[in-house]
Amino acid sequence: MKIVIIGASAAGISAAKTIKVSEPETEVVIISKEDSVHSRCMLHKFLGHQRDAKGISFIADDFFETAGITWLNNTTVISLDPDKKTVTTHDNQTISYDKLLIATGAAYFIPPIPGLRESKNVYGFRDLNDAKLLDRECQTAKNAVVIGAGLVGMDAAVALLERGLNVTVIEMTKDVMSLQLDHQAARAYQQLFEEAGAEFILEDKVVSVDVNDVGRGTTIHLASGKAVPADVIVIAAGVRPAFNFTQGSGIKTNHAILVGDDLKTNLKDIYAAGDVTGIAGIWPNAMKQGRVAAINMLGEKLLYEDRYALKNTVNFYGLTTLSLGNINPEPEENCEILIREDRHNYQKVVLKNGIVLGVIMQGDIGGTGFWQYLIKNKIDISGKNKDVFSLSFADFYDLDQQTGEYKYAV
Amino acid sequence: MKRIIIDREKCDGCLNCNIACISAHEEGSNFYTVNLQSPDAETRNFIKFDVGKGYLPIFCRHCDEPECVLSCMSGALEKDPVSGHVQYDENKCAACYMCVMNCPFGVLKPDKKNRTKVIKCDFCDDKPDGPSCVKACPKQAIVVKEVNL
Numbered sequence: 001m002k003i004v005i006i007g008a009s010a011a012g013i014s015a016a017k018t019i020k021v022s023e024p025e026t027e028v029v030i031i032s033k034e035d036s037v038h039s040r041c042m043l044h045k046f047l048g049h050q051r052d053a054k055g056i057s058f059i060a061d062d063f064f065e066t067a068g069i070t071w072l073n074n075t076t077v078i079s080l081d082p083d084k085k086t087v088t089t090h091d092n093q094t095i096s097y098d099k100l101l102i103a104t105g106a107a108y109f110i111p112p113i114p115g116l117r118e119s120k121n122v123y124g125f126r127d128l129n130d131a132k133l134l135d136r137e138c139q140t141a142k143n144a145v146v147i148g149a150g151l152v153g154m155d156a157a158v159a160l161l162e163r164g165l166n167v168t169v170i171e172m173t174k175d176v177m178s179l180q181l182d183h184q185a186a187r188a189y190q191q192l193f194e195e196a197g198a199e200f201i202l203e204d205k206v207v208s209v210d211v212n213d214v215g216r217g218t219t220i221h222l223a224s225g226k227a228v229p230a231d232v233i234v235i236a237a238g239v240r241p242a243f244n245f246t247q248g249s250g251i252k253t254n255h256a257i258l259v260g261d262d263l264k265t266n267l268k269d270i271y272a273a274g275d276v277t278g279i280a281g282i283w284p285n286a287m288k289q290g291r292v293a294a295i296n297m298l299g300e301k302l303l304y305e306d307r308y309a310l311k312n313t314v315n316f317y318g319l320t321t322l323s324l325g326n327i328n329p330e331p332e333e334n335c336e337i338l339i340r341e342d343r344h345n346y347q348k349v350v351l352k353n354g355i356v357l358g359v360i361m362q363g364d365i366g367g368t369g370f371w372q373y374l375i376k377n378k379i380d381i382s383g384k385n386k387d388v389f390s391l392s393f394a395d396f397y398d399l400d401q402q403t404g405e406y407k408y409a410v
Numbered sequence: 411m412k413r414i415i416i417d418r419e420k421c422d423g424c425l426n427c428n429i430a431c432i433s434a435h436e437e438g439s440n441f442y443t444v445n446l447q448s449p450d451a452e453t454r455n456f457i458k459f460d461v462g463k464g465y466l467p468i469f470c471r472h473c474d475e476p477e478c479v480l481s482c483m484s485g486a487l488e489k490d491p492v493s494g495h496v497q498y499d500e501n502k503c504a505a506c507y508m509c510v511m512n513c514p515f516g517v518l519k520p521d522k523k524n525r526t527k528v529i530k531c532d533f534c535d536d537k538p539d540g541p542s543c544v545k546a547c548p549k550q551a552i553v554v555k556e557v558n559l
Contacts, residue, residue, distance in 0.1 A: 010483070014480075021491075039483045039484055039485075039504075041483040041484075041504065041506055042483070042484060042504045045504060056484075057485065058482075058483060058484050058485035058502075059485055060485070282508075283481065283483040283508060284477070284480050284481035284508055284512050287480045287481070288480050291480070311511060312508075312511070313506060313507040313508055313510065313511045315505055315506060315507055315520075315525060318524065318525045319525075320507060320520055320525055322507075322510070322511055324511075365507060365510055365511075365519070365520060366510070366518075366519025366520060366522075366529075367456070367510075367516035367517070367518075367519055368510065368511070368516060369477075369510055369511055369512060369513035369514060369515065369516045369517070369518060370514060370515060370516040372511060372512065372514070373514045392458055392468075392516055393458075393468060393514075393515045393516045394458030394459075394460055394463075394466040394468065395460070397418075397458075397460075397463065397466045397468075399416060399418070402557075403413075403474070403557055404413045404414075404415040404416065404471065404555070404557055405471050405473060405474065406471055406514075406515045408514075
């Protein structure tokens with residue numbers, strides 16, 4: 001059997017690994033548009049010059065050779081023929097498959113703001129290629145503007161600060177990382193970034209960009225009337241699943257490739273995993289989806305059930321935060337909000353009828369992994385009769401006598 | 411694979427396992443000389459107390475399907491195909507702490523000193539005489555056993 005995987009990031013690599021571990025004789029071909037395998041979560045380490053391209057890889061140097069996987073790099077898939085069971089690449093290769101996994105991820109999005117898309121010095125921060133282009137700009141640029149203060153924007157900002165640029169971050173909402181944090185937790189990071197030299201313009205919007213005669217954006221105009229000078233612009237305003245090449249193939253999409261719980265698409269022998277499915281834009285879930293899709297492609301039956309995606313960790317300047325679930329409930333949701341803080345910690349638990357809906361743990365996040373289990377499984381903790389902040393796995397402790405593994409007693 | 415099997419009823423919370431773990435990761439120290447006040451003094455195992463249930467040992471299971479490995483974006487955490495143990499490469503780790511978030515049993519933690527690495531059981535590098543916590547337990551509440559996966 002020949003399995004073709006498009007995409008060599010979390011989902012694609014995790015699928016390839018799973019296939020080769022369970023059925024080494026299966027032929028696996030990975031097609032990727034880049035010539036390296038790297039973790040996009042470490043791009044800021046590359047741009048900040050803390051690691052080189054090899055240092056942000058998440059696989060062993062000899063991964064493809066050892067596993068016996070064919071890797072077609074620098075290769076972009078441009079079309080898919082589900083009847084002939086082939087894909088066609090930009091350089092006119094036709095590659096046949098028995099089973100196909102689409103793990104093409106997502107691509108950044110440049111909002112339609114006058115001057116922004118036209119500017120040659122506007123970059124996303126998604127792939128190593130983006131980071132390399134930014135790296136080149138950093139050699140001459142003085143003023144960097146980051147549009148969007150989500151996790152990706154903050155990653156870009158931390159690297160640009162590391163490189164000694166003047167960094168201005170522009171954000172529409174009133175806080176940085178507003179999907180992961182509340183006002184207080186966000187302020188703590190904002191202060192750390194400001195101490196490192198960053199400037200933040202919050203609750204403001206880019207309305208236009210002045211483009212000079214060589215096509216570079218020079219000044220960013222905001223709704224408030226402010227104007228910010230820019231030598232280099234990073235756009236971090238979100239991503240969109242990337243599946244252009246499937247046009248005309250009859251695959252079902254809705255801003256993402258639609259899959260069932262077995263991660264199969266509506267087309268025969270075609271599966272999808274990772275960001276392209278729109279299920280969850282986060283590394284651990286993409287890895288798990290790659291694994292589940294691989295097992296299903298091999299003919300076993302396994303369902304992807306871990307759809308819980310409202311989770312993240314943040315670590316900037318040594319301040320760590322765990323964020324899970326609904327952390328900024330609206331007043332009409334009638335949630336109970338508990339807060340505990342000291343000099344080093346800010347902790348918030350959102351509860352409703354004994355069920356934990358969300359947590360923020362900022363400061364010491366050691367041993368906080370159990371919270372995700374409680375939230376995604378909607379465990380009722382009202383019977384625990386105990387300070388919620390002192391909960392741990394010990395309150396749900398059970399052991400499987402056969403394997404010695406833990407399980408939850410709930 | 412070898413796993414530390416827990417008999418929680420035998421545990422009486424002496425914390426010898428904690429001290430043995432800290433000492434095993436402080437080069438050249440032993441039970442009597444280990445510096446518990448050092449910023450590097452971190453235990454990889456925990457004993458919790460519950461009024462109803464008594465002492466509850468929380469030790470890394472080196473799970474069959476390790477959530478920490480699935481969450482690792484740097485390749486620092488890998489399940490060794492031979493030993494079955496989840497190994498951690500500090501040099502690869504980028505300290506994103508998604509593994510801390512993903513461990514359902516709350517075993518993993520960032521290092522206290524710099525928040526640049528993860529503190530995780532390494533099964534004492536699979537030394538032939540076994541993990542130091544097991545050797546230090548006076549009650550045999552933790553013992554190494556071969557388990558079939």
